[in-house]
């Protein structure tokens with residue numbers, strides 16, 4: 001079937017292919033295998049401290065395949081940025097093979113592949129993370145992974161993942177924090193960092209959708225409850241996604257009002273609560289080495305003003321100034337999924353339209369192997385996605401700041 005048979009004319013195809021993403025050059029630093037690329041627990045803590053102190057954030061790129069994983073690594077290397085690569089529950093299922101659909105197997109396969117190939121990017125450090133884990137998936141996904149990692153650590157190894165998210169946004173706050181408290185204890189033993197979510201993110205991800213309503217805004221009082229229950233680092237390191245009108249997926253501007261200033265209100269309220277003794281924890285930098293190396297110049301002082309290391313979900317389509325404001329309030333991790341998905345697929349579409357008579361066997365012809373070889377469209381798609389990762393690093397301020 002040619003594009004014209006699909007109701008698309010040649011002018012449209014030309015327009016589409018001309019607008020295809022720029023093709024970035026691969027930075028020439030690959031190969032000298034100078035050290036670990038997957039972050040140790042301590043290095044991850046340093047990364048998050050550096051971001052909180054430096055007023056920037058890391059993109060956390062969702063991947064679902066080795067192609068998109070390689071694209072994320074390529075992008076971080078090109079941007080000279082450390083970063084976070086993550087799988088969702090559906091992504092982990094898919095990673096294991098669609099006839100297998102085992103999310104623990106898929107997660108471990110993702111991590112094993114990442115550990116192998118990442119060693120060839122010696123100038124950056126990347127942390128591996130599991131994204132939203134709702135209550136119904138805990139027993140068959142994050143809890144088994146944590147048990148596996150506790151065993152790895154007990155045997156003197158680094159854990160497969162560096163952080164896991166518990167998404168309690170669909171349960172009442174008390175229950176959310178009960179489960180968070182239990183998982184935080186496990187995380188300490190697993191040498192992983194926990195991510196929690198307070199309030200509900202709207203929109204659709206992995207086939208799950210949430211209402212777009214008032215619950216999209218968490219409150220400063222929620223922040224105080226979190227600090228009272230989980231501490232501020234001394235009982236285990238965690239990041240917190242407080243919702244401030246976030247939605248998953250791509251929405252036209254104006255549907256939902258993002259209120260990034262709410263993150264500043266939450267940080268301020270908790271800092272005040274500490275000063276007033278309503279929260280007995282002392283906010284602290286994540287990495288002990290960070291405190292030692294920055295003795296007297298404020299790892300903990302920064303933490304005192306921004307008690308939480310925050311996460312920004314559902315940022316696709318947000319305005320640059322909204323993102324900048326969120327980051328200024330202590331966002332250190334921003335999830336990027338929809339925009340990199342589109343970048344990848346957009347390049348595949350361009351390839352298929354441009355070479356439709358090569359990728360298809362039309363009118364008894366044989367097509368052209370060089371166009372239907374999955375590497376031909378795959379490498380274009382990976383480079384386009386890598387370029388979008390570079391853009392995210394530049395926007396969030398992590399570009400050029402790899403700690404190595």
Ligand SMILES: [Zn+2]
Nearest residue numbers: 132313314335
């Ligand atoms: Zn999310």
